[in-house]
Amino acid sequence: MHVLIVGAGVAGCHAAADLAVDHEVTVIDRSGVAAEATGVSAGLVAPTNYYDDEPAIARHANRFFRDFDGTHEFTFTPRDRLDVLTDAEVADGRATADALAAADFDVEFLEASTLRDRFPGIRADGFAGAVRYGDTGWVDPYTYANALRQTAQERGAAFELDREVTGIRTDGTVRGVDTATGPIDADAVVVAAGWRTGDLLPTGLSVPIRPYRTQCVVVEPDAPLDDTFPTGRIGSEHLYFRPEHNGDLLIGGAHDTIADPRAASADADESFMLEVAEFLPTFFAGAEKAGFVNGWAGVDTASPDTRPIIDSPVGAPDSLIVATGFNGLGVMTSPVVGPTVRHRLTGAEAPFPTDPFDADRFEDVGADFEYISTSEV
Ligand SMILES: Cc1cc2nc3c(=O)[nH]c(=O)nc-3n(C[C@H](O)[C@H](O)[C@H](O)COP(=O)(O)OP(=O)(O)OC[C@H]3O[C@@H](n4cnc5c(N)ncnc54)[C@H](O)[C@@H]3O)c2cc1C
Structure with missing residues (x-):
């Protein structure tokens, strides 16, 4: 079976690395590996925090990062x-x-x-x-996605970058995709194209996703943070934090739904930087004179219940799968993508329940649902 994966973010790269073991796999991306949400992620890994109701999912994701540590340039940094x-x-x-x-x-x-x-x-x-x-940590998301890409390539997957998919070819079954430079045949298509996933689905098919923008800033504390400094979340403030390897402090937050993701600024807003500047000295010791290092913003994809949709859209052929709606948790949740896609395509059992990722858990497949930030779950 030739599986064509649209999108080389963490979702597409994880699916490729998993499926390439026993399938012909091609990954196509309109720009490059980790070119969108993945490349600007803070890389926090805390599956137990977000899947406390699904322990098998948390255990699977926790184990994956530890097992994958040391693959190519990838390292997992464990931290409370x-x-x-x-x-x-x-x-x-x-x-x-x-x-x-x-x-x-x-x-x-x-x-x-x-x-x-x-x-x-x-x-x-x-x-x-x-x-x-105590089972949490962080990763560099760009290195992680590229280690997945290299693993997929070693297993035979092909990557075509700078090539945009313009549509999916179906006639009741999936036939492949159209691209700006011609069609590509495939037996199955996995659309892992972030917030653009919905735009690529054939007429009449839909999944409930919507784009939102979120931001990070890095500050230099009064003295470099040591290697016992924790990561964390302050849900009531919609903020999270982690140390950098050089002792700086990354703080993320500010989740806002946006109507036009193409026009979203990639820079942190001054209002967010001021919010962080006011909060820092009340929360961290040794941040009284912290200096701003840099800041940025990125667009990720929300689903109505904050969990991804990794399934055939309702009414779609079984060989058309989406993997989207990662709600700011796509790096830490990526280890479920490969086994869930495999389960959908081949029926092979995943080592965890896949029903939290079912497409038909939502009655309404429209995009006008109320956005829930993962600070609140
Ligand atoms: C600022 C920020 C901080 C974050 N922090 C964390 C964190 O600490 N921990 C965590 O787990 N998650 C975090 N996330 C969330 C995480 O980064 C995302 O959930 C995850 O990267 C989504 O991966 P993806 O593969 O679904 O999408 P993306 O990484 O957006 O990849 C989609 C890919 O599809 C490609 N594509 C789109 N349309 C087409 C097309 N028509 N043809 C070909 N290719 C196409 C794009 O070029 C892109 O490369 C953060 C996100 C942001 C924005």
């Missing part, structure tokens, strides 16, 4: 993560921590005083405690 909680959030956080610990995850609830003792770089003024995850 703090999910920092307000008074109103503490009861739920404590229950989540207890349930995950009972299921054998390295997770615990920390009272505010313990949090500050254990992590002296965190002041967390006004916060009531945190859930500490």
